[in-house]
Amino acid sequence: xxxxxxxxxxAITSLKQINREEFVLPGTAICGGCxxxxxxxxxxxxxxxxxxxxxxxxCFTLLATFPYTPFKGSWLYTSMASAAAGAQGVRDALDVLxxxxxxxxxENIDVVVVAGDGSTYDMALSATSGAIFRGxxxxxxxxxxxxxxxxxxxxxxxxxxxxxxxxTPVGEKARAGTEHGKKDLFEIWRAHRPAYLATVSPRxxxxxxxxxxxxxxxxxxxxxxAHAPCPTGWLYEPExxxxxxxxxVETGIFALKKAIDGVVTHTxxxxxxxxxxxxxxxxxxxxxxFEPARNTEVIQxxxxxxxxxxxxxxxxxxxxx
Amino acid sequence: MNQRQLLxxxxxxxxxxxxxxxxYIPAFPITPQTEIIELLAQWVANGLMPARFTxxxxxxxxxxxxxxxAATGARVFTATSSQGxxxxxxxxxxxxxxxxxxxxxxxxRALASPITLEADHNxxxxxxxxxxLQIHAETCQEVLDSILMAYRLAEDQNVMLPLLxxxxxxxxxxxxxxxxxxxxxxxxEFLPAYQPRHAFLRGDQPMAQGTAVLGGAPYSYFRYQQxxxxxxxxxxxxxxxxxxxxxxxxxxxxxxxxxxxxxxYVLVMSNAMATKGRAAVERWRGQGKSVGLLRLRVLRPFPxxxxxxxxxxxxxxxxxxQNLAPGLGGITYQEIATALxxxxxxxxxxxxxxxxxxxxxxxxxxxxxxxxxxxxxAGEAVGGPRLLxxxxxxxxxxxxxxIAGKEVVA
Numbered sequence: 001x002x003x004x005x006x007x008x009x010x011a012i013t014s015l016k017q018i019n020r021e022e023f024v025l026p027g028t029a030i031c032g033g034c035x036x037x038x039x040x041x042x043x044x045x046x047x048x049x050x051x052x053x054x055x056x057x058x059c060f061t062l063l064a065t066f067p068y069t070p071f072k073g074s075w076l077y078t079s080m081a082s083a084a085a086g087a088q089g090v091r092d093a094l095d096v097l098x099x100x101x102x103x104x105x106x107e108n109i110d111v112v113v114v115a116g117d118g119s120t121y122d123m124a125l126s127a128t129s130g131a132i133f134r135g136x137x138x139x140x141x142x143x144x145x146x147x148x149x150x151x152x153x154x155x156x157x158x159x160x161x162x163x164x165x166x167x168t169p170v171g172e173k174a175r176a177g178t179e180h181g182k183k184d185l186f187e188i189w190r191a192h193r194p195a196y197l198a199t200v201s202p203r204x205x206x207x208x209x210x211x212x213x214x215x216x217x218x219x220x221x222x223x224x225x226a227h228a229p230c231p232t233g234w235l236y237e238p239e240x241x242x243x244x245x246x247x248x249v250e251t252g253i254f255a256l257k258k259a260i261d262g263v264v265t266h267t268x269x270x271x272x273x274x275x276x277x278x279x280x281x282x283x284x285x286x287x288x289x290f291e292p293a294r295n296t297e298v299i300q301x302x303x304x305x306x307x308x309x310x311x312x313x314x315x316x317x318x319x320x321x
Numbered sequence: 322m323n324q325r326q327l328l329x330x331x332x333x334x335x336x337x338x339x340x341x342x343x344x345y346i347p348a349f350p351i352t353p354q355t356e357i358i359e360l361l362a363q364w365v366a367n368g369l370m371p372a373r374f375t376x377x378x379x380x381x382x383x384x385x386x387x388x389x390x391a392a393t394g395a396r397v398f399t400a401t402s403s404q405g406x407x408x409x410x411x412x413x414x415x416x417x418x419x420x421x422x423x424x425x426x427x428x429x430r431a432l433a434s435p436i437t438l439e440a441d442h443n444x445x446x447x448x449x450x451x452x453x454l455q456i457h458a459e460t461c462q463e464v465l466d467s468i469l470m471a472y473r474l475a476e477d478q479n480v481m482l483p484l485l486x487x488x489x490x491x492x493x494x495x496x497x498x499x500x501x502x503x504x505x506x507x508x509x510e511f512l513p514a515y516q517p518r519h520a521f522l523r524g525d526q527p528m529a530q531g532t533a534v535l536g537g538a539p540y541s542y543f544r545y546q547q548x549x550x551x552x553x554x555x556x557x558x559x560x561x562x563x564x565x566x567x568x569x570x571x572x573x574x575x576x577x578x579x580x581x582x583x584x585x586y587v588l589v590m591s592n593a594m595a596t597k598g599r600a601a602v603e604r605w606r607g608q609g610k611s612v613g614l615l616r617l618r619v620l621r622p623f624p625x626x627x628x629x630x631x632x633x634x635x636x637x638x639x640x641x642x643q644n645l646a647p648g649l650g651g652i653t654y655q656e657i658a659t660a661l662x663x664x665x666x667x668x669x670x671x672x673x674x675x676x677x678x679x680x681x682x683x684x685x686x687x688x689x690x691x692x693x694x695x696x697x698x699a700g701e702a703v704g705g706p707r708l709l710x711x712x713x714x715x716x717x718x719x720x721x722x723x724i725a726g727k728e729v730v731a
Contacts, residue, residue: 050524054389061533069529074522076392077531078385079411085382088375089347089389090522096344096373097395102514107523127385130378 009213018209019045025070029062033238035245036060036143036228038202040114043141043224046212049073051110052090056083056124058116059150060143074109081123083113084131087138112139117158118148120225121183132192132221139215140223145230146182153233153285157183160253161305162298163285170288176298177288181305185225190259195220198258198267201227203245207256207267214258227254235284247279252306255313266313273310276303328500330493330593331356333461334400334426334486336500337468339370340508341424344395344515346374347386352438353490354402354428361398380409384425388412391421391483392530394521396472396514398423402490403430403444410447416483417452417547419531421520422475423483424468425453429592430490431678439679440489442592442644446620446652452547454484454554455621457591459577461498464488466571469503472512473561479553481519489593491679496593503569511568551622558619575624577616578631580606584613585636586694587668588687589657591617594643594676601687612691617653625660632657633664637694642706643676650674650706669697675709682709 012018023044030037036059044051051073055061057080064075078086090111097103115124120142128140147165148154154167155178164170164177189197196215200208208226215222229245231238248254249268253276256268277299280286289295328336334357338346346365348358358374365374377383380401391397401409406427416423427448431441445455456471458464467486475484488494520530534540558575566572577595580602581587590598595616605612615631632638638661642651649655654672661667671693675682686709697703719729 049527052522055531064529064532066532066534066539069532071529072527074527075529075532076389076522077533078389079381079415082382082385082412085377085385086389088377088382089345089386089391090393092347092373092375092386093345093390093393093395093397094522096371097393099373100344100371102344103394103523107525109522109524126378127382130382133378134375 009217011210011213012206015205018042018205021045023047023049023072025072028070029065030059031230031232031238033231033241034059034228035202035230035241036116036145036226038241039143039200039208039226039228040141042202042205042208043200043212043226046209046216047110047112047139050108051112052076053112053114054078054083054086054090056080056113056115056119058119059145060114060116061150080119082127083115083119083124084128084138084140087111087113088131088134088136091136091138110139112141114141114143116149117142117144117146118156120144121156121158121185125188129192132189132194132223135220137219138221140221142185142225143228144225145228145233147230147233149230149233158185160302162289162302164288165285175295186257186259189223190262190264192221193262194223196222196258196260198223199225199227199254199256201245201249201254201256203242204249204256204268211258211267233285235287236282240282244279244283247274250274251276251279252310253279255309266317269313276306324502325499326502327497328461329356329495329497330461330464330488331428331495332360333464333500334468334488335360335364336502337465338398339364340465340503340505341396341398341469341472341512342505342509342514343372343398345387345390345397346372347377347383347390347397347399348374349377349380349383349401349405351380351402351405353430353494354400354405354426356494357400357426357428380405381412384409384412384416387423387425388416388419388421388483391416391423392419392520392522394517394523400426400428402428403432406444406448407432413448413451413453415531418543419520420481420550421483422472422481422515424471424475424486425483426468426486426488428488428490428494437678439491440593440643441677441679442487445485445487446644448485449621449652452482453621454480454482454551454619455487456484456619457487457617458493459593459595459616461493461496462500462571463573464493465500465502466565466569466573469508469512470561470565470573472515474554474557476515477554477557478518480550480557482547482550482554487592493593507568511564554622555624573618575619575627576631577618579614579616581613581615581631583611585611586613586691586698587632587635587638588612588614588690589617589638589640589653590614591620591653592643594641594682597682598641598687601684604684605691610691623656623660628657628660629664632661632668634666635668636698637669637671639671639673639690639694641673641675641682641690645674645677654706669703671697671703672705672707673709674706680714683711685711
């Protein structure tokens with residue numbers, strides 16, 4: 001089987017090749033150390049200024065607070081459940097206005113949904129499925145902080161097993177905190193065969209940039225799940241975001257991958273997979289797994305999930321361990 | 322050249338969108354509205370309309386796409402009904418807050434539970450505080466004409482609000498009436514292409530729309546702007562109605578007055594059932610009774626002054642609400658009573674509930690409304706709201722309850 005490739009794009013190999021211009025300017029109401037905002041900042045460097053960000057309710061809704069906006073492009077806040085439908089409306093309107101000669105091609109813009117995991121994994125799943133099914137030519141940027149973050153860290157279906165949230169507290173009858181496993185949105189979206197689908201991490205800017213560059217060559221739904229370490233909700237110091245973003249990938253918990261027309265490629269395979277404990281320890285949301293006593297069973301279960309995932313990857317791709 | 326055709330209310334709505342030369346139609350099927358979007362889909366597929374038609378995944382998505390397209394600068398039309406309107410409900414407020422001028426047709430259908438198909442107005446009246454303007458149509462011709470007027474009204478720079486046009490499910494949506502179709506050229510002169518000046522999305526002019534506000538002061542400012550815009554719409558409607566009447570020979574005012582000049586008693590109704598109200602008025606006139614009918618047409622903005630002027634000084638008024646606010650009564654009754662409160666010669670106002678879920682209103686039931694008005698005019702206390710329900714219907718209901726195994730209290 002051959003891996004489908006995108007039309008030619010000039011992949012970058014060094015940080016110096018990343019666009020120096022900023023399109024998401026600083027000075028917003030977003031928390032210091034937000035991993036999601038860093039990922040969006042990097043993505044915007046590829047997408048550019050001729051853009052409208054179509055937003056769903058979540059942390060990033062506070063980015064554009066009247067009369068300020070940090071974006072060089074446009075912004076449209078919609079609702080929690082229907083940002084992708086908003087993207088459809090904008091895209092359709094631009095297309096029909098151009099087709100009818102009411103808008104010049106030079107005024108055309110890219111349409112980018114910006115939504116958190118609470119919207120994306122839960123409420124907006126159906127509206128987004130509809131937009132992907134209809135093949136809308138749009139970008140979807142999900143900043144995944146694995147919780148309803150803006151409301152103060154409640155469980156979403158992106159919350160991983162073993163995380164303590166405000167609605168999955170740890171107690172005598174709930175030792176793990178969150179009992180469910182994280183919903184596999186990548187696979188749900190992949191089943192729709194979007195033009196481009198990828199996970200990205202703010203700590204892997206070259207990988208991130210190349211994925212956005214590659215997606216830019218393709219028409220149709222271009223979907224991104226950005227790992228978004230969240231100091232406020234995950235309870236760690238803001239300066240450690242980069243460390244947690246890196247160790248999520250190096251432990252194998254967050255897999256960097258892409259799917260072009262449904263075919264998956266892992267873009268970074270950790271050589272020596274670090275134990276998950278390295279990632280879990282130090283985050284307040286996992287503290288109950290280590291204090292007052294170590295919960296080996298839950299930690300092992302998390303490790304097993306990760307090991308099973310990568311064993312399957314190596315099996316199916318034949319990649320050397 | 323004007324064309325006269327037999328059209329259903331739904332087809333008249335579709336023709337309204339076609340003649341308004343809309344750019345975009347996001348759609349989602351729901352009975353009894355579906356015929357509207359089917360016709361539009363056919364016309365787009367056959368190249369008869371240069372619009373884009375997209376079938377969405379829900380009314381919530383449909384209304385979001387509609388509003389977003391209008392915020393991009395397109396002229397947008399869409400339609401729904403009942404449960405669909407409620408499914409997309411939060412988006413109504415969102416679109417109104419964006420201050421974009423799209424037209425949404427609602428084909429009234431009573432709300433679940435129990436789930437049913439025929440008309441009453443709890444669906445459309447639930448949206449009365451959303452910021453949408455509302456026009457309620459009685460005939461198929463009025464459906465078409467109201468859509469054309471709706472775009473002029475909504476797109477006026479002093480209004481810039483979305484507009485709901487209401488027609489009743491079944492009784493109007495599926496009823497064929499002769500409808501005069503103006504030509505596209507005539508309509509284009511009355512309704513030129515939409516030129517967005519307030520809200521649009523273009524590469525060379527970035528704009529942040531729908532931004533958050535922090536604190537009550539900016540929120541109050543923006544929300545109250547919608548109220549001011551609605552008040553402007555009262556005057557703008559007059560200008561639009563005058564021009565429409567000049568060009569097309571049909572006149573539509575904020576309220577519709579029938580046999581009112583010398584009427585002692587006034588029935589207040591809305592939508593298609595008002596046609597039966599007119600028949601009752603004519604019947605009573607034949608019996609020498611001085612009765613007229615006031616049909617509510619523009620419900621938002623609420624034309625309080627026009628209503629007060631039409632009703633002050635009468636012997637009595639009966640408001641027939643084809644809706645029910647459980648725990649309160651009829652919805653428009655409250656608003657009409659409020660409009661009359663400061664009138665020095667305010668008549669007694671009787672509250673009547675009729676036609677829920679598409680139930681018919683018979684001659685005998687109209688007669689009860691008149692008799693209530695006569696009693697009220699004589700100074701007798703008339704309790705309310707009164708539910709119109711005839712004996713045969715009650716007996717039939719008892720039979721159904723018996724079949725369902727329920728005790729029937731005699």
